[in-house]
Amino acid sequence: MAIAGNILILIGSLFLFLGSLGIFRMPDVYNRLQAGTKATTLGAMSLILGIGFLNNEFLVKSIVLIIFIVLTNPVSSSTIARASHKSGVPLTDKSIIDVCRDDIRKEEV
Amino acid sequence: MKNFKGFIVFLIVVALTWLLLTGTFNKDDLLIGGSALILIAILFYRYSDLYRAVKITPKIVFYYPLYLVVFLIELLKANIDVALRVVNPALPINPGIVAVKTSLKDPLSKLILANSITLTPGTLTVDVKDDTLFIHWIDVKGKDIESATKAISSKFEKILKEIVK
Amino acid sequence: MILTLSFVLIGLAVFFSLLRLLKGPTSFDRLLATDTITLITTALLALMAVSFSRVIYMDVALVYAVIGFAGVVVIARYLEGGL
Numbered sequence: 246m247a248i249a250g251n252i253l254i255l256i257g258s259l260f261l262f263l264g265s266l267g268i269f270r271m272p273d274v275y276n277r278l279q280a281g282t283k284a285t286t287l288g289a290m291s292l293i294l295g296i297g298f299l300n301n302e303f304l305v306k307s308i309v310l311i312i313f314i315v316l317t318n319p320v321s322s323s324t325i326a327r328a329s330h331k332s333g334v335p336l337t338d339k340s341i342i343d344v345c346r347d348d349i350r351k352e353e354v
Numbered sequence: 355m356k357n358f359k360g361f362i363v364f365l366i367v368v369a370l371t372w373l374l375l376t377g378t379f380n381k382d383d384l385l386i387g388g389s390a391l392i393l394i395a396i397l398f399y400r401y402s403d404l405y406r407a408v409k410i411t412p413k414i415v416f417y418y419p420l421y422l423v424v425f426l427i428e429l430l431k432a433n434i435d436v437a438l439r440v441v442n443p444a445l446p447i448n449p450g451i452v453a454v455k456t457s458l459k460d461p462l463s464k465l466i467l468a469n470s471i472t473l474t475p476g477t478l479t480v481d482v483k484d485d486t487l488f489i490h491w492i493d494v495k496g497k498d499i500e501s502a503t504k505a506i507s508s509k510f511e512k513i514l515k516e517i518v519k
Numbered sequence: 520m521i522l523t524l525s526f527v528l529i530g531l532a533v534f535f536s537l538l539r540l541l542k543g544p545t546s547f548d549r550l551l552a553t554d555t556i557t558l559i560t561t562a563l564l565a566l567m568a569v570s571f572s573r574v575i576y577m578d579v580a581l582v583y584a585v586i587g588f589a590g591v592v593v594i595a596r597y598l599e600g601g602l
Binding site for chain 3: 264282328329
């Protein structure tokens with residue numbers, strides 16, 4: 246149990262690190278959100294589950310925390326994505342298609 | 355009581371949260387939790403409409419765990435995918451925003467679908483308008499609505515139809 | 520040993536997010552960095568709970584997650600223009 250907990254904690258902190266590295270390296274706000282949301286969500290989940298395994302006193306509370314993170318983290322990043330898209334933050338030059346932008350243009354005309 | 359079912363689901367969710375947070379079955383704790391539950395039920399009755407979409411049939415015993423398993427596998431795949439992209443020095447991305455149609459009607463079902471899409475490989479929900487979801491895709495494989503729907507949301511939607519309206 | 524390594528990795532994660540917070544370029548990038556730092560801090564508080572053996576830090580982490588989520592959503596709606 247303790248070994249599994251330690252491994253989960255190590256994997257979790259590794260994913261947290263990779264997520265923030267992705268935030269630093271990606272070219273525009275949407276790709277940063279991609280890296281930031283997914284990697285940090287799994288990182289936090291795995292780390293907190295590992296803590297529950299390491300000390301059984303914390304297990305119930307860590308499960309509540311995991312459920313809360315899974316429910317709220319996608320919502321907050323979706324809200325940021327929507328806000329930046331509505332404010333007209335451009336996609337990176339590498340992008341190949343933007344359906345939503347065409348829609349907005351049609352509505353304005 | 356036209357949305358009685360939604361109200362009951364709402365009460366069950368709140369009660370379960372309290373039990374998990376306190377973690378005890380003491381008489382005092384249950385008493386305080388019960389009075390807080392009544393207060394919350396009175397204050398937030400008008401928002402309980404949201405939970406109307408939850409289906410209560412014998413089938414859900416099978417479909418809830420199935421959804422959880424599919425979701426966790428997709429989450430793991432998503433993370434390995436993102437991690438490989440981040441550590442690759444060339445940063446292989448091919449991004450764009452595509453539209454996806456959904457047949458789910460209720461706000462709660464659309465919320466669950468949008469959240470699941472956000473946490474699965476390479477996709478991020480940008481906006482929801484009626485039955486269309488706008489999705490930022492880190493590696494665009496199909497530009498039209500049909501192929502994007504097939505690649506992104508059909509996997510979840512099949513199971514979600516059994517759980518919620 | 521493992522816990523120390525985890526603390527180091529989490530410190531590096533906060534460092535890269537702070538770099539993004541300072542660099543910008545848009546306010547949404549800064550908001551996104553703030554969101555990530557909130558989540559990392561939640562995980563850090565949980566890690567502190569186990570390394571100091573204090574249950575109370577788990578409650579602190581839970582409350583911090585709730586408040587951080589509310590703050591990020593409110594600021595995003597404000598920047599969108601329709602609070």
